[in-house]
Amino acid sequence: MPDVAIGPVTCAGCGLLCDDVRLDLSGEAVRLQPACDLGARWFTERVRRADDAPAATIEGEPAEVKAALVRAAALLRGSRRPLIYGFEQSTVEGARAAVALADRLGALVMTDTPGDPWPGAPALPLRGVTTATLGEIRDRSRVVVIWREDPETTHPRLLERLGFGAGSPAQRTLVVIDDRDTPTAARATLRLQWPRERDLAALVSLHALQRDRPPAPSDLDAQLATLMEHVRDVPHVAVVHGSGLGAGDGGQRRALALHELTRALSHERHVVTMALPRAAGITGAQDVLAWQTGYAGSVDLAGGHPELVVSTHPADGVDLALRIEGAAAPLPAHVAEISLGHGPDADAGVWIRTAAPGVEAEGTAHRLDGVPLALQAPRAGEAPTAAAVLTRLLTEVGL
Amino acid sequence: MTAIRITGGRVHDPTNEVDGEIRDVCINGGKVVSDVGHDARRIDARGMVVMPGGVDIHAHIAGPKVNAARKLTPEDRRDDPLDRTELLRSGTGGLVPSTFATGYRYSLLGYTTVVEAAAPPLAARQVLAELRDTPMIDSAFLILMGNNQVLFELIRESRGAVSSQLRDAVAWWLDATGGYGVKLVNPGGVEVFKQDNGNVHSLDDEVPGYAVTPRQVLEAIGGAVDELGLPHPVHIHANNLGVPGNADTTLETMRTVSGRQAHFAHLQFHCYGGKPGGQPRSRAPELLDYLASHPEITADVGQVMFGPAVTMTADGPLSAALRDLDGGKWLNHDTEVETGCGIVPYRYRAGSYVHALQWAIGLELFLLGKDPWQVMLSTDHPNGGSFLSYPKLIRLLMDRAFRDDQIGRANQRAIRRTALLDGLDREYTLNEIAIITRAGPARRLGLRHKGHLGVGADADVTIYHDRADREEMFATPRYVIKGGELAVEEGELRRSDDGLLHSSSARFDPDVVRVLEPLFGDRYTVAFEHYPVRDPALREPARIVEAGP
Numbered sequence: 001m002p003d004v005a006i007g008p009v010t011c012a013g014c015g016l017l018c019d020d021v022r023l024d025l026s027g028e029a030v031r032l033q034p035a036c037d038l039g040a041r042w043f044t045e046r047v048r049r050a051d052d053a054p055a056a057t058i059e060g061e062p063a064e065v066k067a068a069l070v071r072a073a074a075l076l077r078g079s080r081r082p083l084i085y086g087f088e089q090s091t092v093e094g095a096r097a098a099v100a101l102a103d104r105l106g107a108l109v110m111t112d113t114p115g116d117p118w119p120g121a122p123a124l125p126l127r128g129v130t131t132a133t134l135g136e137i138r139d140r141s142r143v144v145v146i147w148r149e150d151p152e153t154t155h156p157r158l159l160e161r162l163g164f165g166a167g168s169p170a171q172r173t174l175v176v177i178d179d180r181d182t183p184t185a186a187r188a189t190l191r192l193q194w195p196r197e198r199d200l201a202a203l204v205s206l207h208a209l210q211r212d213r214p215p216a217p218s219d220l221d222a223q224l225a226t227l228m229e230h231v232r233d234v235p236h237v238a239v240v241h242g243s244g245l246g247a248g249d250g251g252q253r254r255a256l257a258l259h260e261l262t263r264a265l266s267h268e269r270h271v272v273t274m275a276l277p278r279a280a281g282i283t284g285a286q287d288v289l290a291w292q293t294g295y296a297g298s299v300d301l302a303g304g305h306p307e308l309v310v311s312t313h314p315a316d317g318v319d320l321a322l323r324i325e326g327a328a329a330p331l332p333a334h335v336a337e338i339s340l341g342h343g344p345d346a347d348a349g350v351w352i353r354t355a356a357p358g359v360e361a362e363g364t365a366h367r368l369d370g371v372p373l374a375l376q377a378p379r380a381g382e383a384p385t386a387a388a389v390l391t392r393l394l395t396e397v398g399l
Numbered sequence: 400m401t402a403i404r405i406t407g408g409r410v411h412d413p414t415n416e417v418d419g420e421i422r423d424v425c426i427n428g429g430k431v432v433s434d435v436g437h438d439a440r441r442i443d444a445r446g447m448v449v450m451p452g453g454v455d456i457h458a459h460i461a462g463p464k465v466n467a468a469r470k471l472t473p474e475d476r477r478d479d480p481l482d483r484t485e486l487l488r489s490g491t492g493g494l495v496p497s498t499f500a501t502g503y504r505y506s507l508l509g510y511t512t513v514v515e516a517a518a519p520p521l522a523a524r525q526v527l528a529e530l531r532d533t534p535m536i537d538s539a540f541l542i543l544m545g546n547n548q549v550l551f552e553l554i555r556e557s558r559g560a561v562s563s564q565l566r567d568a569v570a571w572w573l574d575a576t577g578g579y580g581v582k583l584v585n586p587g588g589v590e591v592f593k594q595d596n597g598n599v600h601s602l603d604d605e606v607p608g609y610a611v612t613p614r615q616v617l618e619a620i621g622g623a624v625d626e627l628g629l630p631h632p633v634h635i636h637a638n639n640l641g642v643p644g645n646a647d648t649t650l651e652t653m654r655t656v657s658g659r660q661a662h663f664a665h666l667q668f669h670c671y672g673g674k675p676g677g678q679p680r681s682r683a684p685e686l687l688d689y690l691a692s693h694p695e696i697t698a699d700v701g702q703v704m705f706g707p708a709v710t711m712t713a714d715g716p717l718s719a720a721l722r723d724l725d726g727g728k729w730l731n732h733d734t735e736v737e738t739g740c741g742i743v744p745y746r747y748r749a750g751s752y753v754h755a756l757q758w759a760i761g762l763e764l765f766l767l768g769k770d771p772w773q774v775m776l777s778t779d780h781p782n783g784g785s786f787l788s789y790p791k792l793i794r795l796l797m798d799r800a801f802r803d804d805q806i807g808r809a810n811q812r813a814i815r816r817t818a819l820l821d822g823l824d825r826e827y828t829l830n831e832i833a834i835i836t837r838a839g840p841a842r843r844l845g846l847r848h849k850g851h852l853g854v855g856a857d858a859d860v861t862i863y864h865d866r867a868d869r870e871e872m873f874a875t876p877r878y879v880i881k882g883g884e885l886a887v888e889e890g891e892l893r894r895s896d897d898g899l900l901h902s903s904s905a906r907f908d909p910d911v912v913r914v915l916e917p918l919f920g921d922r923y924t925v926a927f928e929h930y931p932v933r934d935p936a937l938r939e940p941a942r943i944v945e946a947g948p
Binding site for chain 2: 008010019020092093096100103104122124125126127128129130131132133134135136138139140161235236263266267268269270272287288290291292293294295296301303304305306307308362364366370371372373374
């Protein structure tokens with residue numbers, strides 16, 4: 001790193017929120033130390049933004065921010081069923097302002113992606129969960145199981161931060177359960193392979209093995225027995241999971257089976273899980289939604305108070321979407337969209353440029369394990385934060 | 400700011416030795432003043448009871464533990480929605496209300512200051528953000544230090560003595576987080592649980608890997624807090640909570656800290672005779688005897704109320720035990736270096752021997768205690784029950800006939816093993832209620848502007864109809880004045896203001912970071928320079944209470 005290196009700063013390129021990052025901004029592409037390709041791309045996209053980009057657009061045409069706010073407020077006032085979603089790059093401050101606006105509008109708030117296949121109601125409220133922060137797993141877990149995730153691609157420094165970097169103790173075992181040949185699978189000490197459709201059966205069988213009640217014979221027996229041998233040998237185990245297990249049809253049942261298994265295993269040893277969120281802003285947004293409304297996930301405020309959304313198609317009937325610092329979801333064509341984000345969004349009826357958190361603006365984000373962290377602004381800019389825009393929208397809407 | 404004269408009310412202001420006198424209370428500029436002009440707003444409080452705003456010394460209202468409980472128990476809030484209004488944010492109630500609902504409901508109950516009693520320092524940003532979203536009440540939070548590996552290292556170095564480094568480290572941590580005081584939860588035991596599901600069982604069990612004992616943690620950190628002169632003494636959730644026979648541990652803990660100021664949390668859960676694994680019995684009288692001869696020690700009761708509760712604690716091994724007992728939902732979260740967290744929804748049943756005994760022990764602590772300044776009201780919300788059950792608890796203390804009726808409904812085998820059937824006819828006076836719900840907690844917290852109505856006090860005032868049904872009286876104040884403004888009138892919120900955060904400040908040698916930084920680097924996964932919370936939006940406005948003798 002040259003002398004001009006900035007840092008340490010927090011990288012919001014993924015939910016890991018590494019806060020030990022030093023930036024070299026001297027070249028065309030931002031370089032990071034410790035190195036991370038995903039993080040470098042994330043910073044480069046935000047640092048090298050074209051200076052001539054407009055501050056806002058209406059129907060794709062450059063506009064003043066004030067005019068865009070007026071237009072957005074008019075759309076929101078006229079909406080019968082507004083949706084607020086996105087949050088992939090949101091700060092806690094942005095999410096607080098978003099839920100405040102949603103409360104005023106009586107909007108539907110989704111921290112999941114509208115249109116994704118419904119996995120079922122959240123599994124956590126059914127039985128609970130056992131979790132830990134990164135340091136707990138790094139320092140205590142002798143066996144770490146990665147269940148159908150590829151953090152080497154999605155959270156590139158996860159394994160290093162869980163203690164599987166250079167010089168990690170040899171007595172630790174990295175188990176990867178995945179039938180795909182992924183960079184993560186290539187690093188496994190023990191690799192287990194079966195198709196995704198067998199995950200529920202595998203979890204149920206592991207639970208039976210844990211209770212010393214052998215399950216009905218299957219072709220997974222040898223692999224499951226090997227896994228249980230590793231787990232039984234150690235006092236502390238961690239399981240890393242995410243959408244690979246919990247997304248889509250039947251996701252709730254698989255997630256529930258995982259939590260039942262880890263709970264049962266917890267009687268004899270310490271067992272924790274860690275979920276990988278799809279983006280850096282999701283964990284914080286879900287936490288804000290929980291403390292402001294009492295519910296996490298998706299919450300409908302249309303009735304004048306929060307209601308937990310438990311529905312296969314929660315966004316049905318939506319006529320306007322306010323997307324906050326996130327990628328567009330596949331909404332029906334008749335749904336108009338207001339977008340807040342750092343990059344121009346020609347498809348949105350109204351787009352207002354907001355400062356990129358962690359690059360142009362400070363803020364708070366919640367790491368994938370819930371730890372709240374400060375985001376810095378190594379290239380502070382002129383654009384307002386999403387929180388500021390949402391607060392102005394709240395005033396402008398005037399309901 | 401509004402000038403107000405509250406006229407003709409019967410004033411209970413124990414701090415200023417005012418016990419039911421009919422007198423005016425004047426307010427201006429957010430403070431209690433000696434007089435106001437004729438143009439001041441007049442509140443006719445004739446026939447009413449006037450007290451300082453309530454002060455909750457021990458509750459769980461904000462932070463990752465509380466928020467995890469919200470996520471775990473959506474069904475608890477489904478039937479208790481709060482609609483948004485032009486003035487108020489919407490929310491949900493239940494045992495673990497949303498933040499806005501928490502602020503509103505405390506205010507409607509006549510409480511104006513609440514202490515979050517267990518915050519992981521690493522999560523201070525979230526605690527602060529949640530408290531900023533909790534309107535109408537002033538707040539403070541206590542940071543968890545009883546299982547902190549960095550402090551363990553300093554304690555090992557000092558061989559359990561209070562060192563200057565340890566004092567500086569405690570003060571640094573408060574400065575870094577905005578915390579108000581220091582909480583010790585099952586000192587040493589949570590660390591052992593996180594290692595391999597173990598626990599400590601006596602004050603002299605060694606924490607593997609650290610060569611420190613719970614006794615050393617109590618002596619060193621309790622001593623550091625005392626020597627720093629923090630406004631609130633060390634706040635202790637002792638080892639072996641809930642275990643039959645734990646009264647021995649509690650007494651030993653009291654002896655360990657005696658001579659220094661200390662506050663014991665939810666004492667009811669620590670008063671049990673019997674043997675581990677067996678049936679508990681009450682040893683509350685022994686604990687009270689000890690308190691009577693040690694005025695430097697105070698406690699809040701942690702009364703359990705029959706009905707639903709949500710147990711939430713940094714005491715991970717306790718929560719795992721409840722999981723096995725209950726078989727229902729369980730949430731566990733381990734926070735690196737610092738602490739743990741366990742949550743189990745629970746229900747206290749009048750017919751259960753153990754639950755009835757817990758209920759009765761709580762009442763024993765209230766009714767057998769000699770000094771109400773020493774034993775304060777709490778349900779360890781929501782562990783023993785919601786803060787919304789305080790009015791019923793007050794009625795249990797003030798109304799013997801009601802209490803006897805309730806005693807008759809509880810498991811009699813348990814009741815017979817307590818003093819409740821020994822002709823215990825004590826009924827709390829309004830003045831005693833004012834002590835255990837506001838004057839006592841405020842004094843113990845070192846909040847000199849709270850809990851009283853003397854000139855210069857914060858103008859936090861609650862005015863009640865003087866009703867024979869004390870539960871009804873305390874459930875619906877006629878007026879609540881917060882910071883000099885009329886906040887509640889006849890059960891309706893009239894405004895929605897932000898509360899004021901209270902933090903404490905003690906001097907420390909800034910060079911302590913040279914000691915702490917290397918210890919952080921080996922343990923935390925957060926950069927040392929990013930650990931302190933400096934964001935003004937979270938830290939300000941705040942009232943900083945300076946440490947000192």
